[in-house]
Amino acid sequence: MTPFGARHGRRTAVAIAALLTSAALAGCGQIAHGGSPLPGTHATSGTDAGGTDGSTGGSQPSPKSSPTPDPVTMAANVSDGATGVKVNKVIKVSSHKGTLSSVKVSGHYTDHGKSKSITIDGKLNSAKTGWTASDLLEPNGRYTVTMTGVSDHGAKSTTTSSFTSDELSLDQQIYPSFNGTLSGTVGVGTPVVLTFDRPVKDKATFEKHLHVSSSDHQKGSWHWYSDTEVHWRPANYWKPGTTVTATADLNSIPAGGGEYGQLSTSTSFTVGNSVITKVDLGSDVAKVYENGDLVRTIQVSGGKPGWETRSGTSLITQKAMNYRMTSQMIGLPKKGPQSYDLTVKYALRITNSGEFLHSAPWNAGYFGRENASHGCVGMSEADAGWLYENAPAGSPVVVSGTSRSLDALNGLTDWNVDFDTYAEGSAL
Missing domain, CATH: 2.60.40.3710 (Immunoglobulin-like)
Incomplete structure (x- = not known):
């Protein structure tokens, strides 16, 4: 017969063992028969209560999904699908929540009935958040703006928009x-x-x-x-x-x-070189200055009474050899006492109305003495040839000594007034 004390001790040991087994099972996520965790425990799903490092602490919260980063947005200052955009519109592109990596504006337009392709260049600002076109639009055009950018989180994207420009006739x-x-x-x-x-x-x-x-x-x-x-x-x-x-x-x-x-x-x-010819028809002498130095003195004959050479500052606008001059060119009849048809070896035009510096050997007897032409300044072939070779077109010719003045735009007359008066002709 087993003593009472021994039986009592064995029952106590069994009970303790059962309790420990039950606690261990509950600690592995098992629920007691009543449907609730045992006191002092937390239910988890697929995760050790102590964490993945084997610790015995409390359970971790379930991870949440990260929000999707905002993409870069890009837009031109002309809306997609716009029509009749003014040709003086400067195309601009801006970005938000990112930067621009490239912008291309391309298309085609109609010019005199022919289709031509076009690309408009531009520049990014220092922050790469804005782009400005370097050129304006062509009329009668269809354009596409292709914008490529990178978001603040590094995602690249491309956006396009299209528009048409104003239709203009010639x-x-x-x-x-x-x-x-x-x-x-x-x-x-x-x-x-x-x-x-x-x-x-x-x-x-x-x-x-x-x-x-x-x-x-x-x-x-x-x-x-x-x-x-x-x-x-x-x-x-x-x-x-x-x-x-x-x-x-x-x-x-x-x-x-x-x-x-x-x-x-x-x-x-x-x-x-600076070649300036000063013609004094009061004395019938011309003096030529090259880079400020007097280099040649020429005996001349200018326009006779009624055909006076115009006084003022003009420029040599045309140089020609063997140039034909006729009386009809200045409004005289083809036949008559004042008619002529001559070939001039060296001719330098100074007005649109027909005045030249030119060789005139037929008037040699008047050089340095009398004005006998129909408005031109005649001289020897040697002197005219020298001017032809040394005075480039655009060289000033200053005529004085007559009562007839040079009118504006009768040739290149820009130096016939002082600079202050000339500048008054600006629109600004």
Whole structure:
């Protein structure tokens, strides 16, 4: 028979063992028969209560999904699908929550019935959050803006938008030309001459887009002679050796009255030696100064009474050899006592109305004594040949000693007034 004390001890040990087993099972996520965890425990799903490091601490909360980063947004200052956009619109692109890596504006437009492709360049700002086009739009065009950027979190994306520009007829477009400007190596008086095929109403806006630069940075001014012609000259004669560039950045610039510049254009020239011819028809003597020094004195004969040579400062605009001169060119009849038909070996034009410095051996008896021509300044072939070889087009010719004055635009007359008076012709 087992003593009572021994039986009691064994029952106690069994009970303790059962309790420990039950606690261990509950600690592994088992639920007691009543459906609730045992006191002092927490239910988890698929995770050790003590954590993955085997500790016996409390359970970890379930991880939450990270929010999706905001993408970069990009937009042009012209809405997608816009029509009739003014050609002087400067396209701009901006970004938000990121930067721009590239912007491309491309498309095609119709010019004189032909389709032409076009790409507009531009520049990013220092922060790469903005882009500005370097050129304006062409009329009658269809454009696509392709914008590529990177978000603040490094995600790259591309956005596009399209629009069409204003439709303009040729009558609404003004064509600029530097064809009246002398080219190559020219004289010290050479002005920049810009003409237009239609009248310019808004001269001030146009003039703001006209530029002249020179290697000597000489001061000068524009002068509007009419609605279709504007010139630029320096305050003083060009310095020999100067290089000059003129630009008319007028493509799509408003000219007033709903018209715009049709294109941008430029020209350039180099200034040669200073050759200035001073003709005194009171004494019938011409003196030629090269780079400031008197280098030649020439006996001449100018226009006779009724045909006086015009006094003033003009420029040599044309040089020709074996040039035919007829009486009809100056309004005289083909036949009669004052008619003539002559071939001039050396001719240097100084006015549009037909005045030249030229060789005139048939008038040799009048040189240095009397004015006997129909307005030209005649001289020997040797002297005319020397001028032809040494005076580039654009060289000043200053005529004095007659009562007939030189009128504006009768040739290149930009130096016939002082600079302050000339500058008053600017629209700015």
